[in-house]
Amino acid sequence: MSISRRKFLGWIGAAGMGTALGTSAKAASNKAFTGYPDSMGVLHDTVLCVGCRTCEAACSKVNELPPPEKPFTDLSVLDTKRRTAVEAYTVVNKYEHAGKQGKPVFVKKQCNHCLEPACASACFVKAFAKSKEGAVTYDPSVCVGCRYCMVACPFNIPSYEYDSAFSPRVVKCTMCHPRILEGKVPGCVEACPKEALTFGKREDLLKIARERIQKYPDRYADHIYGEHEMGGTSWLYLSGTAFGNIGMREDLGVKPAPELTAGALGAVPIVVGLWPVLLTGIYAMSRRKEKIAAEEKEQAVAAAVAEIEAKADKKLADVRAKAEKDLAKAEKDKEAAVKREVQKALGEAAAKHEEKAKTETEEES
Amino acid sequence: MSRHDTALYRKELYTPFNLVAGIILIIGCVITVLRFTKGLGTVTHLDDNYPWGIWIGFDLLAGVALAAGGYVTSSAVYIFGMKRYHSAVRPAILTGFLGYALVVFALNYDVGRPWRLPYPFIMQQGTTSLLFEVAACVALYLTVLFIEFTPAALEWLGLRRARNIVTKLTMLLTIFGVVLSTLHQSSLGALFLLAPSKLHPLWYSGYLPVFFFVSSIIAGLSMVIFESTLSHHYFADKMDKTHLEEKEGVALGFAKAASLVLAGYFAIKLIGIAVDNNWHWLATGYGLWFLAELLGFVALPSLLYAVGVREKNLTLIKWTSGMTVFGIILNRLNICLIAFNWHLPYAEKYFPHWMEIGISVFILTIGVLVFRFIVTRMPVLYEHPDYKDTHH
Ligand code: SF4
Ligand code: SF4
Numbered sequence: 001m002s003i004s005r006r007k008f009l010g011w012i013g014a015a016g017m018g019t020a021l022g023t024s025a026k027a028a029s030n031k032a033f034t035g036y037p038d039s040m041g042v043l044h045d046t047v048l049c050v051g052c053r054t055c056e057a058a059c060s061k062v063n064e065l066p067p068p069e070k071p072f073t074d075l076s077v078l079d080t081k082r083r084t085a086v087e088a089y090t091v092v093n094k095y096e097h098a099g100k101q102g103k104p105v106f107v108k109k110q111c112n113h114c115l116e117p118a119c120a121s122a123c124f125v126k127a128f129a130k131s132k133e134g135a136v137t138y139d140p141s142v143c144v145g146c147r148y149c150m151v152a153c154p155f156n157i158p159s160y161e162y163d164s165a166f167s168p169r170v171v172k173c174t175m176c177h178p179r180i181l182e183g184k185v186p187g188c189v190e191a192c193p194k195e196a197l198t199f200g201k202r203e204d205l206l207k208i209a210r211e212r213i214q215k216y217p218d219r220y221a222d223h224i225y226g227e228h229e230m231g232g233t234s235w236l237y238l239s240g241t242a243f244g245n246i247g248m249r250e251d252l253g254v255k256p257a258p259e260l261t262a263g264a265l266g267a268v269p270i271v272v273g274l275w276p277v278l279l280t281g282i283y284a285m286s287r288r289k290e291k292i293a294a295e296e297k298e299q300a301v302a303a304a305v306a307e308i309e310a311k312a313d314k315k316l317a318d319v320r321a322k323a324e325k326d327l328a329k330a331e332k333d334k335e336a337a338v339k340r341e342v343q344k345a346l347g348e349a350a351a352k353h354e355e356k357a358k359t360e361t362e363e364e365s
Numbered sequence: 366m367s368r369h370d371t372a373l374y375r376k377e378l379y380t381p382f383n384l385v386a387g388i389i390l391i392i393g394c395v396i397t398v399l400r401f402t403k404g405l406g407t408v409t410h411l412d413d414n415y416p417w418g419i420w421i422g423f424d425l426l427a428g429v430a431l432a433a434g435g436y437v438t439s440s441a442v443y444i445f446g447m448k449r450y451h452s453a454v455r456p457a458i459l460t461g462f463l464g465y466a467l468v469v470f471a472l473n474y475d476v477g478r479p480w481r482l483p484y485p486f487i488m489q490q491g492t493t494s495l496l497f498e499v500a501a502c503v504a505l506y507l508t509v510l511f512i513e514f515t516p517a518a519l520e521w522l523g524l525r526r527a528r529n530i531v532t533k534l535t536m537l538l539t540i541f542g543v544v545l546s547t548l549h550q551s552s553l554g555a556l557f558l559l560a561p562s563k564l565h566p567l568w569y570s571g572y573l574p575v576f577f578f579v580s581s582i583i584a585g586l587s588m589v590i591f592e593s594t595l596s597h598h599y600f601a602d603k604m605d606k607t608h609l610e611e612k613e614g615v616a617l618g619f620a621k622a623a624s625l626v627l628a629g630y631f632a633i634k635l636i637g638i639a640v641d642n643n644w645h646w647l648a649t650g651y652g653l654w655f656l657a658e659l660l661g662f663v664a665l666p667s668l669l670y671a672v673g674v675r676e677k678n679l680t681l682i683k684w685t686s687g688m689t690v691f692g693i694i695l696n697r698l699n700i701c702l703i704a705f706n707w708h709l710p711y712a713e714k715y716f717p718h719w720m721e722i723g724i725s726v727f728i729l730t731i732g733v734l735v736f737r738f739i740v741t742r743m744p745v746l747y748e749h750p751d752y753k754d755t756h757h
């Protein structure tokens with residue numbers, strides 16, 4: 001029930017803007033990319049680590065980093081939590097009371113060299129790459145300095161040279177890739193006096209780790225950190241306690257980073273393909289609507305004009321008819337008046353004539 | 366120029382606005398020199414946990430969203446055939462073009478080696494990166510906006526033939542603009558899909574690209590209203606009769622659309638919480654902050670716009686547009702900065718250096734000055750008398 005409800009809600013959401021989402025390209029496969037065969041890694045056994053900071057010193061030396069403010073022998077540095085930085089590709093942190101009988105636990109932190117690195121999937125110039133030897137390498141000659149790789153890294157590892165104005169780089173542990181190519185082991189591994197760090201093929205390291213867990217079930221938690229986290233990492237960890245207690249996140253999931261954005265990337269061709277067609281369709285429709293509207297308007301105007309003309313004609317005709325009638329009447333009146341006048345005149349004339357005749361007769365007599 | 370004219374010109378130049386703008390420009394130039402000679406560390410509070418600050422959160426993310434007015438308006442008028450909003454197109458295209466130009470300008474401050482900005486295209490294409498998609502679309506869209514704006518400049522320059530050729534491309538450019546905008550507006554949200562462990566679950570969602578795209582429409586609509594009221598205040602003498610007559614209709618129409626899209630946005634935000642079953646987070650501190658954003662700057666403006674449209678209350682619409690714009694900026698800052706790295710203790714969180722804010726204000730000021738330069742000269746708020754009735 002709850003699954004189908006969630007699915008249903010998902011569909012509703014997707015229906016609105018399905019195009020911008022798409023489904024994960026790898027959703028159907030249950031096998032993730034498990035890294036290059038024979039690629040190398042390091043196993044960090046925190047149960048064996050004593051927090052001597054020798055690895056930090058070795059890392060600083062092989063990478064020619066500037067010496068720190070407090071010397072590597074000063075263990076008071078461990079009292080504050082640190083993260084990797086420009087001047088320290090690796091740091092050891094102390095977790096008070098996290099071990100057996102309330103003993104402190106020490107954890108070395110550096111790039112985990114993910115099998116499918118978030119930093120590499122984020123970089124828009126491919127400055128980061130997973131090498132077949134296992135190291136995630138960085139090419140400063142193309143890096144633009146957008147720092148999206150730092151946003152993307154789930155372990156908060158890469159650091160940026162903010163103080164460099166002209167050639168700032170992203171920096172992080174290289175797994176001593178140059179040394180590996182020379183056939184040497186990483187500096188930190190070589191220096192560790194307690195064998196808390198083991199360098200080898202990732203496959204072999206997993207076997208070793210499993211063996212230790214099996215052999216000493218009361219000493220180790222039954223979990224190899226990095227075997228599956230974020231799709232797996234080349235750096236692996238063993239712990240005597242839950243990893244959450246020693247500052248390592250347990251909520252990262254097993255999905256490799258590229259899968260997180262596969263859906264959004266997959267939507268690009270859909271948008272590019274569908275939008276123009278859709279929009280042209282809408283345009284054509286609105287044009288047609290406009291055209292029809294224009295035609296209707298024309299017709300309406302024509303009809304209105306015709307009506308008005310007809311009315312005007314009728315009025316004109318009425319007026320004319322009336323005028324004609326008036327004229328006729330006027331003419332009749334005029335005729336009558338003329339007749340009247342004529343008769344009157346005739347009458348007058350006759351009377352005058354009679355009078356004249358009368359006077360003449362009187363004069364004659 | 367006679368002496369009298371010069372004096373008059375001087376007097377016009379020394380307005381309080383110009384003085385303040387001048388001071389900002391001078392400070393901005395000083396910070397610029399510092400940035401490019403001493404590096405990012407001197408002028409910003411960026412660190413390894415917060416590689417992105419307000420230059421990304423405000424200038425890029427909010428800037429691109431607020432510049433969405435260009436594609437929203439031109440597609441409404443040219444594709445959806447709402448000719449009655451025609452007078453809103455040019456100012457919206459101009460604001461969009463300036464917006465994107467300034468975004469790219471700001472990026473030159475933010476990236477470590479700005480002279481390498483073309484590298485993703487000419488050296489190696491990191492096509493697995495959503496940032497690559499953003500970069501490609503923004504670059505192309507800036508070009509599209511530039512071409513879309515050229516008719517105004519060409520009319521001003523009196524180049525009739527060139528202008529007529531460009532206007533023939535309108536439909537093509539509009540469609541191209543919508544495609545590019547859909548892609549990069551949503552991809553800006555998708556950038557954060559890669560950081561599920563850093564962004565607070567209430568803001569992180571598989572729907573982030575959808576949220577960003579839909580909210581960009583809201584931002585675009587609101588910016589057109591907001592900017593048109595500002596323009597009306599300051600450049601009313603530049604507006605012709607058509608512009609003034611259509612202005613009210615534009616505000617009402619866009620407010621109605623914004624109200625609807627805000628309501629839809631509110632709904633899909635809720636769906637986002639439901640899909641990931643994040644309800645229990647609402648009862649936390651971040652939850653209250655999330656609710657403040659969702660209720661105060663999504664639900665409320667949707668309502669206020671609706672009331673404003675029903676009562677034809679332009680003042681209410683104007684204020685609501687400002688509020689909505691603020692809400693979009695808040696959303697981008699939440700995702701990029703405030704709810705980002707929510708696991709970190711408060712002391713390790715980022716707060717911008719005053720010089721970062723200085724550069725953001727500097728860039729905004731440049732935008733306003735260029736906008737003023739253009740609208741007081743080119744036919745943006747009015748139609749060029751020679752080209753009246755040549756609506757394409
Ligand atoms: S730990 Fe971070 S920096 Fe190292 S490979 Fe993985 S994502 Fe990249
Ligand atoms: S900062 Fe450099 S390495 Fe990191 S994503 Fe940007 S270009 Fe790639």
Ligand code: SF4
Binds near residue numbers: 110172175188
């Ligand atoms: S592998 Fe090399 S770079 Fe990485 S922490 Fe060890 S010494 Fe340092």
